[in-house]
Every structure is written in C-alpha cells, then in structure tokens.
Amino acid sequence: MGEKGVRAISAWEGPLLRAALLDSVRKLDPRLLVRNPVMFVVEVGSVLTTLLWVRDLAAPSAGAAPPWFAGQVALWLWFTVLFANFAEALAEGRGKAQAAALRGLRKETVARRIVEGREERVAASSLRKDDIVVVETGQVIPGDGEVIEGIASVDESAMTGESAPVIRESGGDRSSVTGGTKVLSDRIVVRIGVNPGESFLDRMINLVEGAKRQKTPNEIALHVLLAGMTIIFLIACVTLVPFGMYSGLRLSVTVIVALLVCLIPTTIGGLISAIGIAGMDRLIRHNVIPTSGRAVEAAGDVDTILLDKTGTITLGNRMASEFLAAPGVRVEELADAAQLASLADETPEGRSIVVLAKERHGLRGRDLKQPEAHFVPFSAQTRMSGCDLDGRVIRKGAFDAIKRHVAALGGRVPGEVEQAVAAIAKTGGTPLAVSDGPRVLGVVHLKDIVKGGLKERFARFRAMGLRTVMITGDNPLTAAAIAAEAGVDDFLAEATPEMKLALIRGEQAQGKLVAMTGDGTNDAPALAQADVAIAMNTGTQAAKEAGNMVDLDSNPTKLLEVVEVGKQLLMTRGCLTTFSIANDVAKYFAILPAMFMAVFPQIAPLNVMRLASPQTAILSAVIFNALIIVLLIPLALRGVRYRPLGAAALLRRSLLIYGAGGVVAPFLGIKLIDVALSLVRPG
C-alpha cells in the first residue's frame, strides 16, 4: 500500500520536531495533564521536589539531601513529563501537518447556487444542506453532496492521492462527490448533503488533527488499570515514611517522590496517548479514514469478515473460457454465433466472448455496420441479448431464458446441453446459452476469475483467528466453487440485503464482531449494523454515512490492513504496559537498598547491581525511567510488529520480549547510567 499524496509526512522532519518541542512545554498545563492520571502524578511530584530543592538552597537544613542530588532528581522528573508530552505532541504533529495540507483545499471557492431556477454566486462556506449547485469543467466542487443531474470526470487526487480521474454521475452508486475535488470535464448539478463544518473534509481535518479525540473504550480501561496501580504505589511509597520512622530512618520527600515516579507505570502512561494517535494515523496513511478511534479498536477485535464476491474476491467480471457445442454443432459455428451475438455487447463478459472466439478459432470481429444487422440489447425482462442478421435470430443469455426462447420458436434443448450447463454451474462458472433460431448451438462457459494472492491473504486472516464469509448473489453451487477456489471459510449465496443483515445480526448474537465493506445504498443497513464498516469512497453518500470508516482508495481487500492496524494498536498498549510493570523489579533493587543503607548497612547484598552510591542509584533509576520514554517513542509511533500467529504463540513471544526483556533491560540500563554518573561525579 503506497503512501500517497498529502499523507506521506514523516514525524521527524525539522519543523514538526520544533513544533512538538514547543507543544511539550505547552502541555505541562495541569488542566491538560489531568486527563492522564499517571503523568499528572509525575508533574505534582516534579513541582514538589523543585520547591523542596529551592527551599533547601535558600535555607540548607542539616538532614536534607545534597542540593546537587535534589536538583537533579527534580530536573529529571520534569524531563519525564516533558518526554511524555513530546511523544504525544510528535504523534499529533503529523496529523496537524496533514490537516494543514487539507485545510489548503478548503480555500474559499465560489459556488453557483440555483435558487428557483436562477443561478447566484455565493461563498462555498455558506452552503447548507439541500442547496443545489452547478459545477462545470475546471471548477472545484464546493461541498459534499450527490450528483442529481449529469455526468462528469472528477479529479479526486486531493482527497485520495489517486491521480486518475473518476466518473461521477447521477443515480446509482457513483453519485457522491466530495467538496474540494475538481471537475475535469462536463457539467453536473449537485445537491449539497451537509451543513457548514460537517463536511467530509472538515471531519477528516478534525480527525487527523486529533481536535475531537476522545479516549476509546479500551484506552479508558487501560487508564483505569494504570490509575489503580498508581494508587497502589502511592500507598506503598507514602507508608514507607512511617515504616522508616519506626526503623529509625528519615526518608526525604525527594527520595520518596523519586521512588514513586519510578514505580508508577510512567512508560505506558507517557506513551498511551501517542500510541492511540499514531494508530489512527497509520490507518490514515493506508488511506482509510475512520470516523472515530473506537472503530480502529474494534477492528482489532473482528471475528468475522464479510466480503462481497464481485470486485473483492473475483475480478469484477466473468470471462468466457470455453465453448461447449451441442451435439451435431461444430465448435466454430458456436463460436461464430456467440461472437456475432456479442459484437455490440460492451459489457466485459461480451467483450471476453469476442476475444475468446478470436483467440481460439481465429474469428475476427466483423464489420457490423451493415444496415441489415439489428442488435438486441440485454434487458432485464428477456435476460438475453444478440442480433438479428440475414434473417437469423441469434441470441445468447441465461440458460432458462434461452430455453424459453427456443421453446417459443418450436425448438428443444438437447440433453447434452443441459448436462453441460449443470457441469459448468457445478464448477462455479456461469453458463451462457447461445441459440440460432430455434436451435440451441451450445454453451459458453463464463468463469469468475479469482484475484491473485487472495488465498494467502485469507490464510493470514485464518491464522489471526478471523473467519471470512463471501457474500454473493450467485446460486449456492457457483458460490461453493468460488469459495473453495478463493479459500474463504464460508459463503452466503443468493444473498439479498436482508439476508446480509440477518447474517451480521446472527454473528453478533453469538458475541462476534463483524467487519464488512460496501459501497451501494443497499449496503447501508448492513454497514450500519456491522461493527467495523468500511465504505468505499466511490460509493454513495448513504453508504459512507452508514459506515464507520471510508476507504479513499476504494479497495475492499484493505480490510486486512485495517484489522492489522487495530490489532497493532492494542498490542502496542499491552506490550508497553507489560514492559512498564516489569521494569519495576529492577527499580526496587536500585532504590530500596539505597534508601535503607544508612541505617541497615547489612542490606548491601540487595544492591545486586552494585551501584556506586545511594544518590547515584536513585538518580540512575530516575534517569532511566525518563530516557526509556524517549527511546520507546519510535516504537509507540510505529506500533509493535503484528505477526499472524495464533494468540498463544503471540502471547509467548510478547511475554518473552516485553515481559522478560522488561525485567532485564533496566538492570543493564540503570547500571550503565550509574557508571556514567559516578564517572562525572567521582566520590
């Protein structure tokens, strides 16, 4: 999936970095920070230690910690908060830059509004829902809406990054247009669908900017866990003061705060919001715009994926693959008739018949401009098409339609043809019968072409524990054959919108989460019901409103990426939480012996890292605690790598890396910092 257009912005570019640095200071505002209980506690601790340091500088007291030490602790506690703010600012910065680029599109355009048949020029920003506007070649569409008249090619590259123009026309599933895109040719009349400030562009800007970012359900649950742990450590640290008094130990507030900050889960607490923003951002870089963070999370939980057969599993169209002649009919005769019947047929199926006849039997497309040739287009009533030529009545169409057609002309269908039709249907193909007058010449085998590489993709889904269900209007036989070829787990044949909705509800009743893609208006109810619903950008306004994500590339197989981004988001949170908690073991071994050494020198064996002095020990732990946030920012922004393994294997792996690694890493890190510190401050 390429990163296109306005969305390819690196987090580490100079101006973004500078803005993020500035933002991290601005975010020190306690009113902002209180949303994150863990970091708020750190800030309170920073203020407290700074005040104590200042007091000790002004009026040194006998028992106080040396000022260089207290000052350093205070300084690094501030850094801890700043680093966490920086992570968040950096994650937001990328979105803000994208939003700025998008906002450029919203430059004031003039709309040609039609009021009671007269045209008037108004500012695009003043358009309201249900206003009617005209847009012509070279003009920018002033707002989101639906084409109610005309057809035009539209350049949507500003939205999608896709430079090829798309066709927008009234009626059908290609009627929706987006404000800020440009009409390249022709003229359309658009009914505006949204009020000012609610347009797709506005929503996209809000979203990437994080302006309306709300904590997602899972994020809230994690915040509760972290807040609970913070309270536990608060109790453990505060009660240490009276326990110390009992033991004849005077523990300074600076040291207690240092211990507290090291123990509370600052690593995950500092990165949690950056992880959430970056997850959303990753999705946007896949050109999928979620309407809420909730949808991104839900994507990780999906159990069942509904995929439309056409366009998703198979190439949009069936292709002719074989001519099966009736007994007594030469294959060439059948191919010739089929080609004749298809020459005027501009559908891909029709064209594929012409091509097959040419390739297999050397029949070239003839000039059919002869006046006596009369073409009969396909109609829903007859379900046939063909041509009348030199008195011949050549038809091709669905088998039962041709059967009725020849019966009406007094012909009958040979049994062999019926068998061929059944055989084709059994393999998942579509039989197309061809007749010349009352004679059935044979059958053309139209085959669904399954897209390449899908089997591997579905295997990947399966490894992730997801079930894929193919939705198709085909009969069960055809559906089963294609399902087997594509490697989906299940299928729903002869599907109607109602059946689709019932299927989703059925899965949900079992406690499963369902994802689907859709573009048509008739998909809207199912999209609204599904837990993760991706509407194609080429789809109708109704579909886009019903879904909770919009895919700007209109690529239905992108569900896989969406699910992976969702899983990655949760995994990154889980892994960093584990890492954060595992870190505490080493911090205890660094700080506690240092605290008690003065009164109980016998406790020295607990100082397993052999840290140089009590002060450097505590300071090393605090510095490690701050630096680890910075070191993990890239991981938080990029996300933990997702591998399609089973849950057990994935857990074993994560526990090994982030659990065991989280125990070991700080022992090394703290020791290194301590060595460095004692070099700087000998003695």
Added chain:
Amino acid sequence: MTANGWVQIFVFFAAVVVVTKPLGDFMYRVLEGGNHFLRRPLGWLERLVLRACRVDGREQSWQAYALGLLAFSAFTMIVTYAIQRLQHVLPFNPQGLPPVAAGCAFNTAASFTTNTNWQGYAGETTMSYLSQMAGLAWHNFISAAAGIAVAVALARGLTRRGEGQGPGAVGNLWVDLTRATVYILLPLSLAFALLFVSQGMIQNLSSYREVATLEGGKQVIAMGPVASQEVIKQLGTNGGGFFNANAAHPFENPNPLTNFLSMFLIFAIPAGLTWVFGRMARDQRQGWALFCAMGLLFFAGVMTVYWAETGGNPAVGAAHIDQGLGNMEGKEVRFGVASSALYATVTTDASCGAVNAMHDSFTPLGGLVLLFNIQLGEVVFGGVGAGLYGILVMAILSVFIAGLMVGRTPEYLGKKIETREVKLAMLYVLIFPLLILALAAWSAVAPYGRSSLANAGPHGLSEILYAFTSAAGNNGSAFAGLNANTPWYNVALGFTMLAGRFWMMVPALAIAGTLAGKKSAPPGAGTLPTTGPLFAGLLVGVILIVGALTFFPALSLSPIVEHFLAQAGRVF
C-alpha cells in the same frame, strides 16, 4: 531437609489432587441443583430451611445478592456479639466465665463473621461452651458457606451464556447458603468429627478437670466440645482454635494422622471449587489452569519455608547448640520442622489460620513466606470460596494485560473484559494494600500501636504487618509477639477484617453481575487461551508481581532486613 519431610509434602499434595475431582463433582451437583446422593437423605432439611425462611428460590441480581449477604452477615455478627456479652447468664457455662469485654467481643464477632478467626483472646479462659458452639462454631459454617456462595456467583457470571433467570442473574443467595451448609459442610464435618474423636480428640461439655501432676502440683485441664469445632475450623478454612494453643494443643491435634487430615481438610474445598469452576465453564482445563497456578505457588512457598526452617537460626548455631533438627523454636516436637513448615504454608495459603507451630518463631525468611502467602491475596487455594473468587479476579486482570498483547479486547471465557470489570477488579486489588499498609504504618508510629510489641526492631514491624495482613486476608493466624487485645488493635483489626471480607466480596459480586449479562463469544485462534501452562504461568506471574510490587518496600524493612541482620548475628 529429609526424605521423610519431602514424602509428607508430596503425599499431602497427592491427596489434594485426588480429592479435587470427586469432591468438586459433588459440590457442582449440589450448588447447581443437580442430582447427588445426599439429596434424598437430606433434601427435607434444605426444604425445611428454605420454607421456614420463605425463600422462593428465584435468582437474584448481584445487588440483591450482595445486599442479602451484607444483611445476613450483619445480623449473625450481632447475634454472636450478644452471646458473648451475655454468656454469664446463658447455659453451657460450667466454668462460670464472665461476659467477654466489649472490644474483644466486637473483634471476635467480626473475626468469625468474616471467616478470619483472628483470636485476641484465649479460648479456654474466655469463652463459655455456648459461646464456642453457638457463637463461634456456627459462624464457622455459615461464613464458609458465604464464601462458597460468592465464589459460585462469580463463576456463574463468568460462565453463563444466557441460561440464568434474566440477564445479570447470579443465583439465589439463600439457596446457595443453605445447600452449601446442608449438603457439603455439615455431612463432611460430622464424618470427620467422628474420625477425630476416634483419634483421641475430646468432645464433652464437662467442667475443667483438676489433676495432680507427677511432681505433686496441680494442673487445670480445659475440656470442651473440641472435635465438632475442630473439623469445621479446618474444612471451612476458619482456623479459630478451641484452645489458645490451637492445633499445637494435643486435644486439638492428637497425632500425626489428625495433623495430616487437618491440612487435607483445609485444602479440600478450595481445590474442589476449581473443579466446580471447570464444570461450570464446560471445560475442565479452565479449572485445572487455576489449580496448577495455585499448586505452583504452594510448592514455591512450602519449599522455601522448609528450606529456611531446616537451616535454623544462625545465632543459635553461633552458640554451638545442635540444630540438626532445624529451627525448633516454637515448634511442637511431635511434628518437627517438615510438618510444621507444611502446616504453616497450608494455613497461610488458604486463609485458614489454624497453626500447629508458632509463626512468630519461624526464621525471618520462613516468616516472610508465610506473610507473603497471605499478601498474595489468599488465592493459593485460599479461603473456602474466597480463594476461587480471589484468583478469578486475578485471572481477569491477567487476561486484560495479556489479552491486549495478542491484539484483541481481552476476553475471559468469551466475556469481554472492559472498563467496568477492570475498575471493579482494581478496586478489589486496591483494598488489600490500603488496609494492610496504611493501618500497619499507623500502628508502627502510634504509641498505642507500639506499646503492644514484645519485640523490637524489624521483627516488631513484622508482627504489626502480620497482624493487619492476617486480618485483611481473613486468615486469622498471628505473629504472637503482638498483644492485640487492646482497644486500638481490637477496633482496627476488627475493621480490617470486615473491610477485607466485604469490600472485596462486593466488587467480586459486581463483576459477577456485569459479566452475567454479557454475551459470550466462542473462542477462536485469535483469542487468548486461558488454559494450559502458558496461562497458568502468566497468572502466577501476575499474582507474584502484584503482590511483590505492593509489599516489597514494607517487607524489606521487616523480614528481609531482619534476615540480613540475623546473618550478621543480630536477632530480635
């Protein structure tokens, strides 16, 4: 460490493994209203009780269940308080013992209501036979039944897939209490009481005997209905001794067989409940995963204690006294180090609190393990019922953290663990450090807290910490160097016991209620398996880390520093 010692430990655990399935199967049938062999002979009793109490048997919401439990416990607590205060005018008081002092009576009533059986008094000189039987032993039954009730309610919440009566129904408290008492606790107690009497445990209502000793002196020997109380003390993980010396007293624990059976009874129901959970989850491996996590923690504990106690006391060693038998201070010579280490581990794992040796006299590391066993939240088999609901809450937390790591909203038995469950589980986990650390810290600096101490230095701190840990964990055993029969400790510990019981039961029931109403998703390849060694190991890790991170600072100033000081030759 001797072969004999190891054989005792392994035979004991083998017996627990063997009983888990049959007892669990039986309890499952009893608690879920199925068919079982006692239904015919004892069904009349269940029906009689329920009809007399006008119980219609309809399932309740968690709120109604919890409210009923609180009201029931408050009522029974008042009855026990009243009996103690009025024992001088009530029958079965051959010694003519005076009424129990108000503070002590409150503390004792709280202690037995909460299944703690912390005893700030000496049984033989304080309690009349009526107080022992109607006030205390009665509570041993019903507080154990209450634990079982809450555990099955939480198990129902986790395992139900819409088959309860109405969404969010967790069962009927009165039915659960009655069934647990009538079919499980009473028959087992009766059978084992007879067995105990056959082994020399006393059971009478006589007045105390005065006997002439060989030296020609006189000694008063306390009597009483011991055997009947002894069984339920172990079976219900209550632990309150009839006599002050608890199970170190020959009338409470006459021989190695009764000693073995006592330990076996302590673990029997908690182990069986893991099987009940497996049955309810329709997957026995779910129960075994919990059992294995518990077993692992049990072995880690017992091995450390056995090792520490065998090592003896360096100060005694320095005095050239033979320590071939290990640290024998405070241990019954009849039982020795291995049996005492095993008993002490079992009783602290399971929130029982019965003792056959004095925990106060264990080596610092041995005592540290006993203290830490309780601080883990009494989930290593744990109290009757309390162990299961405790470990289920820990499992929910483990699932939450681990579930995120596999990239899904965490699920346990197909039920999504979301904000509300995490909030309640954290509330459950928070109460423990809040009670233990805050009150122990207060006692450590307040003059009325320190004046009760018989030992100075880190050991004194261990004694205070142990008292509040034991109270909050509803264990009831003590580091006896602390005189807890003072107004401060009677009230503070009484409050701690009540809070440690009910402030934890209510969140557990609330989790049961919210989970009962949730849809259950079938497991797939992407869901975290909650069976097998990986999950059991994870659960052990979470339990240990939560316990260690919470209590390590306090412990390092008490038993840990005491250990290092003892190595350097300083004892307290």
